[in-house]
Amino acid sequence: MKILVCISHVPDTTSKINFTENDTKFDTNGVQFVINPNDEFGLTRAMWFKEKQGATVDVVTVGDKSTEPTIRKALAIGADSAIRVDAEPLDGFQVAKELAKVAQDGSYDLIIAGRESIDYNGGMVPGMLAKLIGANFINTCVSLEVEDDKATAVREIDGGKETLTANLPLVIGGQKGLVEESDLKIPNMRGIMMARKKPLKVVEPVAETPLTKAEKFEKPAPKGEVKLVDADNIDELIDLLHNEAKAI
Amino acid sequence: MSVLVYTESENGKLKKAALEVASYAKAVADAIGGNVTAVSINSDNNDDLANYGVHKSLEVSDEKLQKFNADAYAEVITQAAKKVDAKVVVISQSANAKYLAPLLSINLNAAYASNVVDVPKTDNEFTVERTAFTNKAFNHTSLSTDVKILGLSNNAFGLKESKAEMTKEDFSAELGDDHFKINVESVDKNTDKVSIADAEVVVSGGRGLKDPKNWGMIEDLADVLGAATACSKPVSDMGWRPHSEHVGQTGKPVASNLYIAIGISGAIQHLAGISASKTKVVINTDDEAPFFKAADYGIVGDAFEVVPKLIEKLKDFKANNA
Numbered sequence: 152m153k154i155l156v157c158i159s160h161v162p163d164t165t166s167k168i169n170f171t172e173n174d175t176k177f178d179t180n181g182v183q184f185v186i187n188p189n190d191e192f193g194l195t196r197a198m199w200f201k202e203k204q205g206a207t208v209d210v211v212t213v214g215d216k217s218t219e220p221t222i223r224k225a226l227a228i229g230a231d232s233a234i235r236v237d238a239e240p241l242d243g244f245q246v247a248k249e250l251a252k253v254a255q256d257g258s259y260d261l262i263i264a265g266r267e268s269i270d271y272n273g274g275m276v277p278g279m280l281a282k283l284i285g286a287n288f289i290n291t292c293v294s295l296e297v298e299d300d301k302a303t304a305v306r307e308i309d310g311g312k313e314t315l316t317a318n319l320p321l322v323i324g325g326q327k328g329l330v331e332e333s334d335l336k337i338p339n340m341r342g343i344m345m346a347r348k349k350p351l352k353v354v355e356p357v358a359e360t361p362l363t364k365a366e367k368f369e370k371p372a373p374k375g376e377v378k379l380v381d382a383d384n385i386d387e388l389i390d391l392l393h394n395e396a397k398a399i
Numbered sequence: 400m401s402v403l404v405y406t407e408s409e410n411g412k413l414k415k416a417a418l419e420v421a422s423y424a425k426a427v428a429d430a431i432g433g434n435v436t437a438v439s440i441n442s443d444n445n446d447d448l449a450n451y452g453v454h455k456s457l458e459v460s461d462e463k464l465q466k467f468n469a470d471a472y473a474e475v476i477t478q479a480a481k482k483v484d485a486k487v488v489v490i491s492q493s494a495n496a497k498y499l500a501p502l503l504s505i506n507l508n509a510a511y512a513s514n515v516v517d518v519p520k521t522d523n524e525f526t527v528e529r530t531a532f533t534n535k536a537f538n539h540t541s542l543s544t545d546v547k548i549l550g551l552s553n554n555a556f557g558l559k560e561s562k563a564e565m566t567k568e569d570f571s572a573e574l575g576d577d578h579f580k581i582n583v584e585s586v587d588k589n590t591d592k593v594s595i596a597d598a599e600v601v602v603s604g605g606r607g608l609k610d611p612k613n614w615g616m617i618e619d620l621a622d623v624l625g626a627a628t629a630c631s632k633p634v635s636d637m638g639w640r641p642h643s644e645h646v647g648q649t650g651k652p653v654a655s656n657l658y659i660a661i662g663i664s665g666a667i668q669h670l671a672g673i674s675a676s677k678t679k680v681v682i683n684t685d686d687e688a689p690f691f692k693a694a695d696y697g698i699v700g701d702a703f704e705v706v707p708k709l710i711e712k713l714k715d716f717k718a719n720n721a
């Protein structure tokens with residue numbers, strides 16, 4: 152089985168979010184970048200397929216040179232080779248088009264992407280990619296098994312779960328649950344050394360025009376002070392929730 | 400010009416979110432000029448849509464669509480959009496809607512903006528405001544295609560009544576085997592509890608509750624309020640509560656009217672996921688817990704004393720205000 156894991160390079164969850172150039176660009180100053188958490192679960196699941204079922208695992212990111220440490224980390228975790236499409240990701244459609252080219256060139260059986268990236272929260276790349284290459288698609292995937300050319304997946308739905316089966320080729324939008332948090336792989340010294348020798352191929356983009364443009368960013372208005380209610384005066388809280396907040 | 404809205408139903412009944420997306424679609428139609436058409440799948444009665452500005456209801460009933468199937472549902476909406484020559488397609492941000500949206504986008508050659516929180520600006524470009532960085536920021540996005548898809552964040556617009564003369568029409572989409580390549584083997588849905596996504600009120604517990612045995616009072620409080628229960632990440636990591644209850648940046652987003660956090664410190668990743676909720680209440684022993692900076696109302700106190708009292712008082716309140 153040939154697996155491709157799509158990795159988006161995102162600010163660490165503790166990052167302070169600021170903008171520059173008249174609030175049109177994310178301010179990367181002092182920000183630590185990581186593998187998108189949803190993709191990290193998928194990557195670890197891919198390692199399981201590699202170890203248990205002899206799959207080969209490539210990782211891909213669409214991004215400029217500054218994303219290389221992030222995909223090197225994926226190599227250190229155990230991916231066999233990496234591809235970087237040399238383009239600035241501008242919107243979900245453009246990224247999906249770039250990934251579709253990589254996916255078709257490599258004829259992968261299984262493509263693991265994340266439910267959403269935690270920066271732009273588009274939640275659209277994996278589905279678009281699947282549709283573009285004519286593969287099956289399962290979103291919010293929390294469990295995945297593959298036997299021959301048939302996948303069984305569990306998908307999270309509002310208020311429950313659903314078990315689905317589909318033939319390969321398949322694209323998933325994965326998340327926590329694909330593997331347990333405690334099983335996430337952290338690169339060790341040997342992995343890091345080996346990653347230096349693994350291939351990282353830089354490919355030219357197909358240069359598709361994006362369909363949307365992030366024009367401007369804004370931070371939420373600062374919050375007013377919290378109203379404290381005495382622990383012995385629950386009636387006041389109920390009154391505030393009912394009359395002031397109109398929440399009950 | 401027309402706006403198409405996909406109004407979701409469950410077991411034949413329209414969901415509340417369907418009325419919200421209809422209200423929003425009406426506002427979009429007013430902004431760009433034109434009428435609202437709704438498309439529903441296996442919904443028994445769509446009369447209520449007329450109260451939220453829907454002009455025409457396209458009603459699909461098809462045994463094959465009994466279970467949700469993203470590809471087939473996206474195809475139905477695609478054909479409905481083409482039929483009414485929709486310029487904007489409005490959907491919710493339920494798990495199902497988010498699943499089908501990117502497929503719909505490719506089908507219709509339409510730009511898609513997710514997590515939209517406001518009515519589009521249409522002065523020269525078509526721009527919407529959406530949340531980004533897991534609610535740590537907003538982002539104004541312009542959409543440049545002829546047809547556009549907007550995914551409205553839950554509870555971001557609310558219900559706005561607007562009476563319309565609504566006509567109904569049976570609609571059947573042409574679907575091939577190709578649209579049913581994914582098989583639903585089984586559905587495991589908790590039907591007697593509200594889901595976090597649909598809930599008006601969410602009651603959430605953190606590590607401060609110390610033991611899964613103490614969740615009885617969280618559930619009791621949720622019962623009085625008709626709320627969904629949720630938890631912080633460590634609570635689900637330790638197996639005290641199911642993963643499906645984990646809220647925050649790496650869990651589920653919460654956009655409820657009321658969010659009550661009990662024994663949760665308010666780490667940045669937790670707050671990111673719940674900041675779209677309208678009113679936030681914190682109950683915590685530590686007055687320095689960061690959650691107090693994010694909350695509207697707070698009680699500095701021991702959950703084991705405060706919560707049982709709150710349950711009793713709320714029962715009285717509900718009895719008097721029923």
Ligand SMILES: Cc1cc2nc3c(=O)[nH]c(=O)nc-3n(C[C@H](O)[C@H](O)[C@H](O)COP(=O)(O)OP(=O)(O)OC[C@H]3O[C@@H](n4cnc5c(N)ncnc54)[C@H](O)[C@@H]3O)c2cc1C
Nearest residue numbers: 605606607631632647648649662663664666668669684702
């Ligand atoms: C990459 C990454 C992603 C993450 N994503 C998420 C996420 O999506 N969601 C999430 O929740 N967390 C997330 N976290 C974890 C987050 O950083 C915090 O560790 C977590 O939210 C803390 O959970 P907590 O508030 O339940 O526990 P704690 O921080 O331990 O807080 C417990 C609180 O309970 C209070 N308390 C104690 N006893 C009582 C009592 N008797 N009555 C009332 N209050 C009491 C304490 O004062 C304290 O404030 C993430 C972390 C990382 C690194």
Ligand SMILES: Nc1ncnc2c1ncn2[C@@H]1O[C@H](COP(=O)(O)O)[C@@H](O)[C@H]1O
Nearest residue numbers: 159212213264265267268273274275276
């Ligand atoms: N620039 C990118 N390069 C590679 N994969 C990406 C990129 N952006 C998004 N993805 C993949 O698509 C998923 C969903 O991203 P999004 O649609 O942007 O929320 C991510 O979890 C990644 O798996």
